[in-house]
Amino acid sequence: MTIDYTQFPDARGHFGPYGGIFAPETLMAALAALQAQYATLKQDAAFWAALAADLRDYVGRPTPLYFAERLTAAYGGAKIYLKREDLNHTGAHKVNNTIGQALLAQRLGKTRIIAETGAGQHGVATATVAARLGLECVVYMGADDVARQAPNVARMKMLGAEVVPVTSGTRTLKDALNEAMRDWVTHVDDTFYIIGTVAGPHPYPEMVRDFQAVIGREAKEQVMQKEGRLPDALVACVGGGSNAIGLFYEFLPHEEVAIYGVEAAGLGLESGQHAAPLCAGRPGVLHGNRTYLMQDDNGQIMGTHSISAGLDYPGVGPEHAWLKDIGRANYVAVTDEEALAACRDLTRLEGILPALESSHALAYAKKLAPELGPDKIMIVNLSGRGDKDMKTLAAVEGFEY
């Protein structure tokens, strides 16, 4: 039986057993209002036309689909195309979503924007649209991430956002999300919470997916133009999974296109020091939805490790959990070391410095390309640029920064 992927999530926000609305009571009315507003806007051609105009004139879309010839030769197999989300305004795919949600916030009459951020890319993208629309903006960021992603913290401040370091729990993305939820519960009347990934209570996973799906729509058109056929494989990194679902969604009905989501194996899956809930976790409830989580036997969420702050999260979007269970997508993991090697490869061979998050996708492409062979085509989502990671990279490579 073919699945109509557009029918998911269902009216209660479920992708099979995943997703849903596991939120505190105080937020239920706000979430219902958001669902109603988004359901109306989803059918509103004028809204999507306004969004498309912003994506063209402000973000710089469509982003190129670039044939990485030297990388292809080096990896010795399938032709590697890069979807250049790193060329978006603010340097990553995150802005595709923040532009859409900010328009929604305006329609709901909210004057204050909050967001959580890991690597800082979503925080920057949120601060950017808030500045453009003249909205107050507060970004929650784990205190450890504030330290390792300093350039993005400075950018957010420059854009007029208040950056709040979160010192509770593990001081990373999950704790930033907790703190953003606490803010939202407290300021629910005037505040819109722009969630940065395809997780959280319904309708966020659906909404963020819809805003990011432009990646796959463009990629499909571009690959048809360049190659006259669909690709054989898609590869994208998965933290919460927004760039991945953005690339995958358009291709889901095309069963002949193999799909690979790449999680962060950190120091290795066997070490326990990783951020790969789909590869090594099990289902549970966190941050408003049911999904695969890294948790112990007692249901406590475990600390994660990844060299990339954007993947350093113990959960994952519920649609990915579902795609894994039904077998439509494959989820794999690569280590910090493999990601760093792929980061070096792309920088030296193509003159493109990828984000450490995106480097995970490249690292898997390195393994997959020879397996597929030279007559095959793959698209790798280059979800962001690596400027923000220079401090980490300089420390690894051993030079001053």
Added chain:
Amino acid sequence: MSRIAQTFDRLRRQGRTALIPYITAGDPHPDCTVAAMHALVAAGADLIELGVPFSDPMADGPVIQKATERALAHGTSLAQVLGMVAAFRRQDPHTPVVLMGYANPIEAMGYVPFALQARAAGVDGVLTVDLPPEEALDGYLEALKTEGLDRIFLVAPTTPVSRLQAVADQGAGFVYYVSLKGVTGADALDVADVAEHVAALKQHINRPIGIGFGIRDGERAYEMAKLADAVIVGSALVKEMEGLQGAPCQQVVERVATALAPFRAGVDRADEEVKG
């Protein structure tokens, strides 16, 4: 009739408002929790709310977040919390115990095994902050109902009338009214606002109403007791546990009993004025 319903029934006949203290199980040390529960009863608790620690308490303010971290540092698990209730129950067959926490530890144990063990331990009700009535339909409600456990749901200032029916239909025991838009322990209690909402709530739900969040002192307990059937005190007690890691349980017990006293006095004063 459940132990919770019996308790509210008895208190109503006596013209009294229930005082419900909350403490986080395992804070400051798992060995002291059962003794602290008995001390709370001796100091005037009518029901006890026992917090099940969770790593990501997104509806809690800093005081309970820190208590949770202290409890988790000692490895306090849901299974251990049930053990604490069983130990409490051996000496106190009367005082209802409500577990308050988040969905995931219960999901990890499994709804049915949890309900069976909770019942066996002597738990009376369960309040799961991030499991609203909409999500309770996939096995959670049924498991609790089967074991005779009361499902306690929250009602917030933002809850529309259209949702109250679900709370009324699926809940049991009492309704927990969240007094403010915010996290536990917030300092934004608005008595007039609570009075208005609780009066409206009584029009729709024929069940005892408890008020919690932000009841920081005896005076506020007094104000809230005039409006509702129960007053819930959490962060103000939990704050007393700070700095007691490693302290003997006797000290913990004395501290928590002393801290509850002004709340009991406030509630009693309201009962004397309004109902007495």
